[in-house]
Amino acid sequence: MHQTGAVLSEQSLRGELELIQVSKQFGNEIAVSQFDQHFAAGKYVCLLGPSGCGKSTTLRMIAGHESVSTGEIQLDGRSIASLRPAQRGTSMMFQSYALFPHLSVLGNVAFSLKMRGTEAAVRDRKAHELLELVHMGDFAQRRPDQLSGGQQQRVALARALITEPSVLLLDEPLSALDPFLRIRMRAELSRLQRELGITFIHVTHSQDEAMALSDQVVLMNNAVIEQSGTPFDVFNSPRTEFVARFMGGHNIVEADGQAFAVRTDRTRISPGQAGVSAQVVNVEFLGRTVDVSLDSNGTELVVSMTDDDFQNNSVREGDGVTVQWNREDLVELS
Numbered sequence: 001m002h003q004t005g006a007v008l009s010e011q012s013l014r015g016e017l018e019l020i021q022v023s024k025q026f027g028n029e030i031a032v033s034q035f036d037q038h039f040a041a042g043k044y045v046c047l048l049g050p051s052g053c054g055k056s057t058t059l060r061m062i063a064g065h066e067s068v069s070t071g072e073i074q075l076d077g078r079s080i081a082s083l084r085p086a087q088r089g090t091s092m093m094f095q096s097y098a099l100f101p102h103l104s105v106l107g108n109v110a111f112s113l114k115m116r117g118t119e120a121a122v123r124d125r126k127a128h129e130l131l132e133l134v135h136m137g138d139f140a141q142r143r144p145d146q147l148s149g150g151q152q153q154r155v156a157l158a159r160a161l162i163t164e165p166s167v168l169l170l171d172e173p174l175s176a177l178d179p180f181l182r183i184r185m186r187a188e189l190s191r192l193q194r195e196l197g198i199t200f201i202h203v204t205h206s207q208d209e210a211m212a213l214s215d216q217v218v219l220m221n222n223a224v225i226e227q228s229g230t231p232f233d234v235f236n237s238p239r240t241e242f243v244a245r246f247m248g249g250h251n252i253v254e255a256d257g258q259a260f261a262v263r264t265d266r267t268r269i270s271p272g273q274a275g276v277s278a279q280v281v282n283v284e285f286l287g288r289t290v291d292v293s294l295d296s297n298g299t300e301l302v303v304s305m306t307d308d309d310f311q312n313n314s315v316r317e318g319d320g321v322t323v324q325w326n327r328e329d330l331v332e333l334s
């Protein structure tokens with residue numbers, strides 16, 4: 001692990017962020033409504049949700065690239081909603097990386113300090129430290145077009161971190177990478193966040209990414225927070241049908257006029273037992289698991305079973321089956 005002296009001069013956790021009843025309206029359209037949430041210092045937060053739900057607008061309001069219509073934003077105890085972006089203690093890494101093509105890697109990373117009038121020797125030393133931190137120390141003199149996508153992203157990260165922000169804001173940082181690199185960079189982001197001890201706020205529409213990375217997931221829908229909590233809680237205790245469906249891995253079932261979620265891996269097909277009748281619509285082999293899709297009187301159900309269970313209890317498209325779950329696995333939805 002690299003020690004980055006000056007960069008990590010402050011060892012305590014930073015970036016306690018509070019959004020208090022923050023809303024954003026564009027004309028008649030409400031992009032974010034009454035966003036009210038506290039983020040403890042030094043946490044990895046993912047803002048998750050479908051396209052258009054207001055994630056990027058929320059991030060941009062924290063960064064100061066968009067004003068708030070109403071509400072208040074506090075960072076480490078001070079109000080920042082009316083400050084210019086560079087004064088806030090936040091830094092944004094963009095999806096496109098937005099590196100300057102004519103500058104070297106070192107020049108790109110040092111750029112913000114140059115703008116602030118920091119002398120050349122100091123800014124170059126800090127830029128080198130940051131490049132070491134993202135494992136790009138050997139590439140300082142290259143130009144961005146001489147780097148791979150993953151390398152450009154590391155440089156963009158170093159560039160965003162050079163101002164020593166308390167909060168790093170990342171807008172879909174992994175979406176331009178191929179699936180293999182995305183998983184590698186995911187681990188890198190997690191390592192960086194822990195090493196730096198600052199808050200990361202990462203916008204994504206991928207629930208896998210949010211589950212893998214975050215201490216706290218904020219799931220948004222139609223401009224509001226639908227549910228916020230640890231990935232474990234949001235996945236295992238979805239409050240609404242939207243949350244259960246968006247997080248995936250759940251069936252929505254009804255009993256006595258009440259909707260419930262039940263995990264697809266806790267939904268079973270057991271021959272000879274009482275249960276709900278259904279017909280097999282599709283069988284999908286996913287490697288370690290097999291997903292059996294079923295139609296039960298017009299309701300779609302999925303049973304996820306291990307490969308071994310499937311081999312012992314094989315079904316095919318068109319088979320009639322009965323489906324069971326345990327009462328204690330039902331999560332009541334509102």
Ligand SMILES: Nc1ncnc2c1ncn2[C@@H]1O[C@H](COP(=O)(O)OP(=O)(O)OP(=O)(O)O)[C@@H](O)[C@H]1O
Binds near residue numbers: 026051055205
């Ligand atoms: N500058 C703008 N002017 C008008 N409407 C805007 C503006 N920016 C965003 N919106 C609208 O606000 C809503 C929320 O947009 P936002 O970009 O925050 O969503 P998102 O969840 O980040 O979506 P995506 O994942 O597609 O980026 C959308 O309906 C969008 O059309």
